[in-house]
Amino acid sequence: MTRLDTARIRVARQRIDPAFLDTPLYRCEALERDLGCAVSIKLETANPVRSFKARGTEVVASALADSRASAVVCASAGNLGQALAWSGRGRGLDVTVVASRFAPAAKLDRIRALDARLELVDGDIETARDRAAAIARHDGIRLVEDSLDLETCEGAATIGLELVDAVPAFDAVLIALGGGALATGVGHVLKECAPGVEVICVQPLGAPAMTRSWHQRRVISTDSTDTIADGVAGRFPIPAVLNDLLLVADDAVLVQEASIIAGMRMLFERAGLIVEPSAALGVAAILEDPDRFAGRHVVTVVCGSNVDAASYRRWIGAES
Incomplete structure (x- = not known):
């Protein structure tokens, strides 16, 4: 059984400052020619701390x-x-x-x-x-303790409540996977309220612990990480969180650093968004497997935009 409860998530929503709720969700046609599918963005950076946390x-x-x-x-x-x-x-x-x-x-x-x-x-x-x-x-x-504490998962799950009310409906949601609060929370709501939506978790190849654990259905830790996506670079998955994830994720995929950078660049050049590496994981997944998403309507959760300016310019090749 999952630790999460949709009724409790609805109550949790009442405790969250409205500044963090009802973040923009919009179809981003500027991305679609390059990605080959309909793409909507759930913009979790449009708040005072520029992330979903x-x-x-x-x-x-x-x-x-x-x-x-x-x-x-x-x-x-x-x-x-x-x-x-x-x-x-x-x-x-x-x-x-x-x-x-x-x-x-x-x-x-x-x-x-x-x-x-x-x-x-x-x-x-x-x-x-x-x-x-x-x-x-x-x-x-x-x-x-992020992801272990239910408040962090069920707070993140309120994003799912907003997604299930979206019109038109979508086929899949791409969610950055780190400790698991975002993926388990949003995934739980979608599987309960919109079970036809495919829940795909995305993690960097250089920080694969939770993805490997999902595939093997047991906790797999790693000795180190090597990724620019610092927000999802954990090494020791939490057993209880993995159990929740196994109930809601349809797939968990790993993407290369070059694809993360390409996703950041695309979000900047096509959508006018400055994002941190973790927030580009969804776009990176589409870039690496375009046939999987061709002709579908995909939502990607842009989860954070807290990034050092110098590092960002170096990654996307912008003028300093």
Whole structure:
């Protein structure tokens, strides 16, 4: 059985600041000639933290405020930290974010600007998770664990509620796959409310742990990651999240770095969108397997746009 519940997701929607709800969903004809299929974009960057993550942190922070909690800590590759800082600041919570010192500077700077305490660690997101857990134990405060905590999954799932109301209907949705909150949340709602829609998860070839786990139906970890898509670069899938994913994903695919960059460039040149690498995974999947999507109507969730300017210019070849 899944951990997620659609009735609870509908209740969660009432706890989320409207600034993060009803994000744009539109047919992007400018992409279609190159991609060979009808493409709609669900633009999860059109909000104060420029990613979908605040849908989950709003649910977390609202519940913490109701319980009169005063502090919270999380590990983050950047976007969850920004979101928790934003949601916590508005509810009087003392927010600590642990991140890798190698995380994109733009994400780290924004966390600081949102008044969170930022602690940097050597190593990757898994090292940051260990440190955040230690802080939570020492200080006796709530640890927010992205994808493991149901609030993060069910907050993200509110995107699915918005997709099922879309007119016209679509054939498939492409979802970036990292820890799994976005994929399991949106996938759960679609499979319950629009079961004919194909749910396809997309992950970089250089960070394949969750995709390999989905295919083998058991947790497969990796020793390292090698991808520019930092937001989905986990190494240790969470068993409970994998169980949820197995119930809702129709497929999980891996894409190459060159395709991610090509997707970022296409979204910029054709759609006028500046996105981080994780947000281009859906377009990358179409580029790598156009025959699969030919003649279909596909939605891709553009999940974040927090990217360092210098790195972005280098990747897409823009003038500095």
